[in-house]
Every structure is written in C-alpha cells, then in structure tokens.
Amino acid sequence: MEPIIDTDLATRRKLRAAALPVAGADFLLTRAAEDLADRLAAVARRFPHAATLFSPGGATARALLASGKVDDVAEVVAHPALAGSGKLLLGVAETLPLEPASLDLVASLMALHEVNDLPGLLIQARRALKPDGLFLAAFPGAGTLAELRDSLLAAETELTGGASPRVLPFTDVRDAGALLQRAGFALPVADIETVVVRYDSMFALMRDLRAMGATNPLLARLRRPTGRALLLRAAEIYAERHSDPDGRIRATFATIWLSGWAPDASQQKPLRPGSAKMSLAKALGDESAG
Structure with a gap:
C-alpha cells in the first residue's frame, strides 16, 4: 500500500502539542474517552489485559482503568513522551509489539x-486478541473539517489556478466497517457521531488543530509555508460560506467508532441459507388457507 501520511512528521507534531498543552484543545479526545467508558459499561464482562494503540497522552488508558473492567493496560506509542503512566511499548503501526492471543481488549482513540x-493494523489487532476479545476504536472520519477543506481549496484555486492537498482524506464509515470484516473480526459494527464546533474565525480553528498536533501530515503537502494572502482569502471564504448569523464559523468533526470481536466458537452466528426449520408462510400464518 502506497503511504500517504508522513508518520514521522505526525509524531513530531504530537510531541510539540504534548510539550505545549493548550487548555481545552483536547476536547475531541476527552469526548472520545468518555464515550469509550460508556461503551465499555454496556458490555457485561471484564477485560483484564488491554492495550491502547497510538492514543495520545494516556487518556485512553486512563479511561480503561477508570471503567473498573480492566486490570492492566499497555500503551503502544511511537515515542515515550506520548504515553501516560501505564506500561510502555514502543512501536509502529506496521509491526505492533503485541503477542498473539495475549489481550482481552485493544482500544485506540x-x-x-x-x-x-489501516487494514494491516486491524489484522494485527485482531491477532493480538484472545478468542472473544474486543476491539474498540474511534477516529476522525469523512466529513471532518469539510468546511476548512472547502475554503482552502476555493482560495487556492482562485489565487493560483490549482490546489494542493491540505486536509486529510478521511475514511468513510462504510469503508471502515468493511475493513473490520476484511480483517476477520466477528460481529463488526461501525457508526459515526458528528459534532459541530463554533469558532470566532478560521485562525482560531487552526490554533486548536495545532494544539492537537492535527495539522496537515500528508506526504504530498507543499513543503513551503502557506502564503498569508491565501490564508486571509480562505478565512474570508470560510466566513462567507460556513458561518452563523452571529459571525462565528462552524467546524464539523465526525468520529467513526469501530467495534469487533476476535472470532470464538461461542459467538452467535447467522443461519446458513436454507437452514430454517419453518417456512416464512407458516411463521406468519398461511392467509390463503380456508
């Protein structure tokens, strides 16, 4: 698979964000950690041994431990400074440092x-789970930052006659669900939650993105700094197209949630075609009789 993300750059930006924290800028991660706790609470079982995958700042591990359903958590991170206080495992997405069938739960936020x-990572995560182990993940999906993408594209096209990629091509929820199935998970579920956040301006949004370590990590990005004229025009277009009557702009964040289970013989399975013991007509009552 041809890489599109500069993962070294993405890690450096996460490190910078961790070194210079901005109060409230991690609202998406905080919200996802709360949702993770809620989703675990709905599962009537414990997960003694868990691992988190590349989740920044230890928030995911803290949410798992606070749930009361997890005894110990290993944090897989690209750099030690990105972990919390749990057991640290340095690794990269291509080769996760996890033993086969060693975990009850794998989570990523x-x-x-x-x-x-992503397909390869999901396969590795499934292999690291014990039979009937659970995988839970949340990440930005299609629709995220659609307004910013639109405004930057319009401004650059207007000023230069062309455009370069400035916002990630986020995954569609249906494609994400298909990847779970492809990775061999049983009972796969993919859903999406959308929140619209309001800002004073495009520049306020971009400050939050920098504080999250979430600015453009694409390999195909322009390597020279974005010009002031382009940013000012993009901010104008953003305000024209994506603002409320009070002048504040809207920014969409769509979070995809994935859940799936490592296959186990005890799990419920769909009936094979033709295996039903009663016909549909009999089950509903044969109205043509009599």
Whole structure:
C-alpha cells in the first residue's frame, strides 16, 4: 500500500502539542474517552489485559482503568513522551509489539486516521486478541473539517489556478466497517457521531488543530509555508460560506467508532441459507388457507 501520511512528521507534531498543552484543545479526545467508558459499561464482562494503540497522552488508558473492567493496560506509542503512566511499548503501526492471543481488549482513540496501512493494523489487532476479545476504536472520519477543506481549496484555486492537498482524506464509515470484516473480526459494527464546533474565525480553528498536533501530515503537502494572502482569502471564504448569523464559523468533526470481536466458537452466528426449520408462510400464518 502506497503511504500517504508522513508518520514521522505526525509524531513530531504530537510531541510539540504534548510539550505545549493548550487548555481545552483536547476536547475531541476527552469526548472520545468518555464515550469509550460508556461503551465499555454496556458490555457485561471484564477485560483484564488491554492495550491502547497510538492514543495520545494516556487518556485512553486512563479511561480503561477508570471503567473498573480492566486490570492492566499497555500503551503502544511511537515515542515515550506520548504515553501516560501505564506500561510502555514502543512501536509502529506496521509491526505492533503485541503477542498473539495475549489481550482481552485493544482500544485506540483519535489515532487511526494517521495510519498508512489501516487494514494491516486491524489484522494485527485482531491477532493480538484472545478468542472473544474486543476491539474498540474511534477516529476522525469523512466529513471532518469539510468546511476548512472547502475554503482552502476555493482560495487556492482562485489565487493560483490549482490546489494542493491540505486536509486529510478521511475514511468513510462504510469503508471502515468493511475493513473490520476484511480483517476477520466477528460481529463488526461501525457508526459515526458528528459534532459541530463554533469558532470566532478560521485562525482560531487552526490554533486548536495545532494544539492537537492535527495539522496537515500528508506526504504530498507543499513543503513551503502557506502564503498569508491565501490564508486571509480562505478565512474570508470560510466566513462567507460556513458561518452563523452571529459571525462565528462552524467546524464539523465526525468520529467513526469501530467495534469487533476476535472470532470464538461461542459467538452467535447467522443461519446458513436454507437452514430454517419453518417456512416464512407458516411463521406468519398461511392467509390463503380456508
């Protein structure tokens, strides 16, 4: 698979964000951690041994431990400074440092959109799970930052006659669900939650993105700094197209949630075609009789 993400750059930006924290800028991660706790609470079982994948700042590990359903958590990170206080495992997405069939739960928050080989990572995660182990992940999906993408594209096309990629091509929820199936998970589920956040201007949004370490990591990005004229025109277009009556702009964040289970003989399975013991007509009552 041809890489599109500069993973070294993405890691450096996460490190910079961790070194210079901005209060409230991690609202998406905080929200996802709360949702993770809610989703675990709905599962009537414990997951003694868990691991998190590339989730920044230890928030995912803390949410797992706070749930009361997890005894220990290993954090797989690209750099030690990106972990919390749990057991640290340095690794990259292409070769996860996880033993086969060693975990009851694998979770990841706000990280998988910056993985070049998502299908490969999902297969590795499934292999690391014990039979009937659970995989849970949340990451930005299609629709995220659509307004910013539109405004930058329009401004650059107007000023230069062309455009370069400035916002990640986020995964569609249906494609994400198909990847779960392809990776061999049982009972795969993919859903999406959308939140619209309001900002004073495009520049306020971009400050938050920098504080998240979430600015453009694409390999195909322009290597020279974005010109002031382009940014000012993009901000004008953003305000014209994507603002409310009070002048504040809207920014969409769409979070894809994935869940799947490592296959196990105890799991419910769909009936094979033709295996039903009663016909549909009999089950509903044969109205033509009599």
